[in-house]
Amino acid sequence: MLRAGMIRKVAAGIYTYLPLGLRVIRKVEQIVRDEMNRTGAQELLMPMVQPSELWLESGRWGKYGKELLRFKDRGEREFCLGPTHEELITDLVRAEVKSYRHLPQILYQIQTKFRDEIRPRFGLMRGREFLMKDAYSFDRDEESARISYDKMGRAYHRIFERCGLEFKPVEAESGVIGGSFSQEFMVLAETGEDRLVACHSCDYAANVEKVKEGSSCPRGHGLLTTHRGIEVGHIFMLGTKYSEAMKAVIQDQNGKEVCPVMGCYGIGVSRTAAAAIEQNHDKKGIIWPLPLAPYQVQVIPVNNQSERVMITSELIYGTLSNLGMEVLIDDRSERPGVKFNDADLIGIPYQIIIGEKNMAEGLVELKERRNGKIKKVTTDEVIDLVKKLVLPPSKPTES
Numbered sequence: 001m002l003r004a005g006m007i008r009k010v011a012a013g014i015y016t017y018l019p020l021g022l023r024v025i026r027k028v029e030q031i032v033r034d035e036m037n038r039t040g041a042q043e044l045l046m047p048m049v050q051p052s053e054l055w056l057e058s059g060r061w062g063k064y065g066k067e068l069l070r071f072k073d074r075g076e077r078e079f080c081l082g083p084t085h086e087e088l089i090t091d092l093v094r095a096e097v098k099s100y101r102h103l104p105q106i107l108y109q110i111q112t113k114f115r116d117e118i119r120p121r122f123g124l125m126r127g128r129e130f131l132m133k134d135a136y137s138f139d140r141d142e143e144s145a146r147i148s149y150d151k152m153g154r155a156y157h158r159i160f161e162r163c164g165l166e167f168k169p170v171e172a173e174s175g176v177i178g179g180s181f182s183q184e185f186m187v188l189a190e191t192g193e194d195r196l197v198a199c200h201s202c203d204y205a206a207n208v209e210k211v212k213e214g215s216s217c218p219r220g221h222g223l224l225t226t227h228r229g230i231e232v233g234h235i236f237m238l239g240t241k242y243s244e245a246m247k248a249v250i251q252d253q254n255g256k257e258v259c260p261v262m263g264c265y266g267i268g269v270s271r272t273a274a275a276a277i278e279q280n281h282d283k284k285g286i287i288w289p290l291p292l293a294p295y296q297v298q299v300i301p302v303n304n305q306s307e308r309v310m311i312t313s314e315l316i317y318g319t320l321s322n323l324g325m326e327v328l329i330d331d332r333s334e335r336p337g338v339k340f341n342d343a344d345l346i347g348i349p350y351q352i353i354i355g356e357k358n359m360a361e362g363l364v365e366l367k368e369r370r371n372g373k374i375k376k377v378t379t380d381e382v383i384d385l386v387k388k389l390v391l392p393p394s395k396p397t398e399s
């Protein structure tokens, strides 16, 4: 990401998203937002700075270690930078929601988190400051909470599918309730820090923190195999841990006071962008899955001095842009080799290469970044081809 001009390091685990990198982040965000909204969850935005009082109430001020960055304001009041928002959301809901009639509620935000990680590494993969989508569900009872949890699980499937990533939901150690009430969504990649075991004949999979390597599939399909993955999402059934500690109560059907049952659901937005690269690259650089690519098409005029090349390049650039595609044109006066290498490095899925020799025959080249295949076609054909490859069919069918 550094080489490709996607990010710049500011301090350990703290990065600036450059224009190209930010476009990828926004793509992930949009998919996440879309699928969250489809479940009926509502977006809000909580502050990053959180007062210690709420953390004292939940009991985590003393328990959360050095990852919690604490500081004082000018009046000596203690605060922290939010690594997660259970306290704030519980405080909000206890003030606003009084009756079971107002539940279920799922609220989410896409926001900057800070965790003073002991070993920040691999760029956006394990940052100290990073972007997370965090959602919180509130239900009147366990049964209803399970429905919210399953709804989030299905949304996570759709999110990572729409990102174009190969992933696996795995059973995870929940630490709170146990059982199968915590699942991690792993993007499969050789470089992943997490290890998981998976069955080859069914969809059973678990984090090795929960199920030992060399175990058998509980559904009787023989031994589980080990894979490496990157945790991009995590869904948790929390129960009443926070609502009880912070005395959030609602009236149930019988007028009795009960604590709402909570769930929390995280997606590492910036980590997902990095994980996409770990899964999709070659020696030359990034190979973006189309849904996350900063641009969909890159137009490369081989020689800027040629008027014919520039006119055709601008024409193709303009036509594709007007059709609603996201197009980048490399109009720098660089040598062809530099342009080709940079194009492969930043990994935009389709390249249209316009050179003088081909132009003489009325042709341009369409190169697919993923397999390097090049097609020589006319300028009209290239528009049609790219349109089919990039634009969704006019009536998208939802699964």
Ligand SMILES: Nc1ncnc2c1ncn2[C@@H]1O[C@H](COP(=O)(O)OP(=O)(O)O)[C@@H](O)[C@H]1O
Pocket (backbone or CB within 6 Å): 084, 115, 117, 124, 125, 126, 127, 128, 130, 131, 132, 231, 232, 233, 234, 266, 267, 268, 269, 270, 271
């Ligand atoms: N240091 C980090 N840098 C980038 N993303 C992170 C980081 N820590 C967590 N995430 C992302 O946020 C999601 C939710 O985090 P969570 O499960 O609460 O943290 P953890 O797995 O570290 O206990 C994770 O699945 C991951 O995608």
Ligand SMILES: [Mg+2]
Pocket (backbone or CB within 6 Å): 231, 233, 234
């Ligand atoms: Mg986790």
Ligand SMILES: [Zn+2]
Pocket (backbone or CB within 6 Å): 199, 200, 201, 202, 203, 204, 217, 218, 219, 220, 221
């Ligand atoms: Zn199995």
